[in-house]
Amino acid sequence: MLPHPFQEAVWIQFVELVWAAIHTVSTCAHNHSTINATKGCVGCSSAAESISHDTMTKRTSITSFIAVLKLRCVNTSRQIMTCLFRALHIILKLLKLNDSELKDDFICLSIHHIQKLHWDPGYQLNAGKVVSIVTDDRHSLSEDSAQFGIVSGSLLQLLCSLVEQSDTEDTDRRDIFVKLADVIPRLGTFLQEQQDTPKSLSQYSKHKILMLMIRLKPHIQQNCSHIICLLKLLRRHFQSTLHEPMFQHSTKLENCLEGSPFLLSGVGLGELQDKSTWHLQRQAMYLFLSCSIVLACSGNDSRLKCSCKRDQCCHKGQGCTDNCNYFGLSEISVWFQRCCLDKILDSKSSTDIVLCFLQLYMEEDDMLFIILLQLLDAPLISLAIDKMESKWTSELIGAKLFSIVFDPVHIFHQWLSLLHYDHLVLVDYLISKDVGVHCAQYLLRCLRLVSGCWDAFVDDSVYEAQIQKFNCKRQRTLKNINSFTGSSMEGTKLGSSHDKENKSKEQLFLSAKVCLLSLKQTLEDLHKKDLFPYNPKPLLKSLSRFEELCAQY
Template sequence: MNHESAQSRLCRLIDHSLRPFGEIVSVSSTPEVVKQLLISLSQVYRQIKLWTLEFDSASDDGTAEQPADGGGAAVCSDSHPDDHRCMAKIVGHLMSLLSLENPLILHLTGNTLVAIAEFAAATESGWAEYMHLLCGWLKFAIHNTMLASGGHELSRAKDFGIGSFIPGSLMKLRMGDGSYLTVASIIRVFRNVLKILKLNMDDKLLIGYLDSITDLFSKLPWDSLNEAYVVSNGEPPAGPAGHDLLCKNATHLKSVGIYHGNVVQLFCSLVDISGLSEAGAGSNMHPIVFQIRNLIPKILVGCFVGREHLDDVRIFHYLRHKILMLMMRLTSILHLERSDLMTWLHLIEKYFHDLLCQPLDMQESNLNDCLEGSPFWSDDYDAEGQKMSSSHLQRLAVFLFLRCSFILVRLNEKADKQFKVANSDSCFTFDLYSNSNYSSRSEGPLMLEQWLQRHLPSDTFVDHEMYSQRCSSFALAFLKLYMHEDDILFEMLLQLFHLPEKWFNRGGSLLTAKNDIFCLASDLFHPINFFHLFLAEIFYDHEVLLDYLISKDTGAKCAEYLLRCLRMVCNSWNLFAEFSTWVKPPNSSCRKRRRVLADGIDFEGNRCHASLEDDSVPSPMDTEGKHSGKHGRTKTVLVEDAKGCLLCLKASIDSLYQKNLFPYNPQVLLRRLSRFEELSLQDIQAPTPF
């Protein structure tokens, strides 16, 4: 199949199968006409997939003819002038069907457009022309949608740069009056085409795709799209006419929600794929990533402004979920500037305020008809009957807020000496609950302080005992919030290390913490304390840690977390050995606990416990002394349980590694655990003070 015949065969297929429907299909088409159209679309889709498969098979056998231009990076308009018209007709016929807004027709039409993209990529025939047309039709659909919505007036198509994309003879194939659902369908095609490129990982085609999308995004009227949506969502009049308008607006709102959902999905896919190709390697991040970062404020406005009372809360929650995931991904691959971080903190506070304010210890729902942690989880209600979003969304919002806050703290610590006071131990002196010094401080720490205020009781600073109890309760509630999602748990725990390490080594007082947000944060988020609580939450079960380490989803992050914790523990052994907590023990329903544990060797050379029964759950230290607890466990026992867990883990890893059963080389981790074992043995040999 040569370059000319590839497109001509495709054009004949589309023209023969779909042209008869061009005159008779409309929004009010009869079921019989719709049925026949669906059958024709299915046949076209299957035939294109079959041709692609045949070409791939012939290419593998070395019998496929190469295209005349030697590639798909450019269109040889001089050599094949008819190819432009062929691809324009192909895409134009299919685009005219997207105005029907029938979900089955939209789905099949979109799949057929994606199949054409796959065919063009496989045959290297008309790929650039296809992308050129797809971008042009998206602009045209947006143009029609804005006019139909009564937003920004664009009287002529050429004002939108459409004339250079779509031949005048095809302009008559207008996509109806234009709608957000049509725009959403084309954006979905873009995303599914990207999926194909991701599977093939053809860097030449992928970079061309990303370049086309970058140019397209730079020309789209994002602000005007939001304005058109707000204008069309105006206040309805009273009476029957108002009721009809409300019903129409409800349908419109749903279409707008689908549009924004597809946009955010595409953004997420673009950000993910940019890091997998040569276009996104290291510091040479493709410009599309920075463009998406700059579009975040506009996307938030479009998704949430005017949608506070959206009836379909699942669409609303899904949008929140995807945007939070997108922002989290961007913060992990980009080095955001201080101005970007401050902008994002304000955006999080504005659009996710309810999630930041939810209690950290809110009980998880126990619904059997919904996937746990899904953004579609049904809403919970508090004691006053107020709607509360799922804990999954709360985890994401708090995670993103703290990530931006902690990174900003580190930037300020490095670049701004105003956070140090000459005659103190590097602590900023101001009253936690006073506004007198707000104007002289960075907004980032101020917003972190305000968030902590919401979650710390007013009696936190009554005395040292109460302060310790409140800090422990906060830390445990915070940890429990993330124990239900392994994929974000270690991301959150690793984030604690973004705070300057010197904060954790200074040994502040109650008065200092009361007057300094940074000192308070170091007590609330101390990594060693969290490490102890984390081990207690998994019931000191070393096999749970082993599962984390060998999992393809959590292995790398868990290993990094253990390495960082062990380094800090070994460098600050006294803090680890003197750990104490005032909180209640974890209950027996913890999902991270195993009933049966494999035997191992403890730090004294004895066999590790084969199981942990319910009555052996660790309990907090008694307030009256270090070595006697009213709950039946002592401070010393808590530390010894942590030592035993980690050294059983060392024995298990070493055993698996010796048998070549560990999935990667754990020697660095084993060296850290060996150093931990040495310090543990020194503790045993040291005389106990009386």
């Protein structure tokens, strides 16, 4: 057996060889998109040439391989690109499966080469267009578009695997993944080039792009300019998804998604399309709100830095922090006006908005808890607006109302009601391998919040009173609001009286009380028998404090 250092060196050279082939094929595609197809390939870029030289050793030379590849890539460029990206993806999966020490080397090497890829809109990895020129229309436009969707999908699949969900808390790798921030503006090119791509492939690409941005966000959110870049890409390419009405969704816990929503069996085509569309809406809405709230509250985080230019934001403030702060608030304001007020509040109450929002996420547990954790910061939006100049507040009316409607204590109440106050469902969440930690975090923060806002938790009418108070102020500035929204909101009654499933305010509190105290008893029993998978003492301590408050009430 060869010594390990030599094996590692050969393995790295092999990965370099794969990337050299990718750069060569990509360059050939570019050259053939700009010259007559009958003239043949005109060579490789200096970048690809340097890569090929880097992968030469005393015993092995790939110069002849690259030369042959240049001649052959004309008629097989799209297949080669797809196969090479898939090969790299399989290698990465095997490295992760075996927990290989070479995994980090592979990730660093891949990110380095991805940064060097050509992403120009005219030809970026678009082997389909090249083939259609060479073969004299033997492939239809739809076939070429489908092939491009497959090529870009293969690259997106690799990108998402490079940034695993588990890596989001890994600060040691943050510097590595920050380098991928430069890729984000280029992702829109994929969507621009897929206008004629079959819907299933287009949906898949959107899903992967959103997944990649969600996974990158924890690593790049310390820089406001990166967050603004994410929001602009969402605004340009996912606006219809973000503004899709939420009231069409209904909760079906028995039909929770397992795995990819694009690979379901046993469902009709219409249902499959609905599920994939809702999945994209969940992803886009979480990313949008997460990024917007980060910017809206940027003034409270001294760790944030900003390298954005003055013309990058729709800002009216003084200084970069105020500019980014205002940009985040205005994005939330516009979204809430279009997505919630205009399409829901004409006939639904503010409670219905919260219920519809939660119902949208109930089908995917992992997305549910990350959005619930994010919405705990909603009150900070109102505080941020209060610190701004009063002349801006009329323009940010939607953000102010969002902060009030999505009150964390009220959301906690509605979430428990959607679970039918079944404490065993909470236990299942807590012991889940996938969402247990996030569920525990959410319960701990909510219980801490309830302790500080006990009156609001006991009597939910406090929530409606806040909305009615805001509604009175809104009516006094109706003209300013109409000029901002472009439509009349007169007659809309926020927080209109609903029976909330025929339960009184007191019954809501009592139901929540029984649920949480039952949870405490079950956790104690499991812990005594050493059947709980981790230490539940912090959660039990918070539940004990909740029990004390209930005894005093």
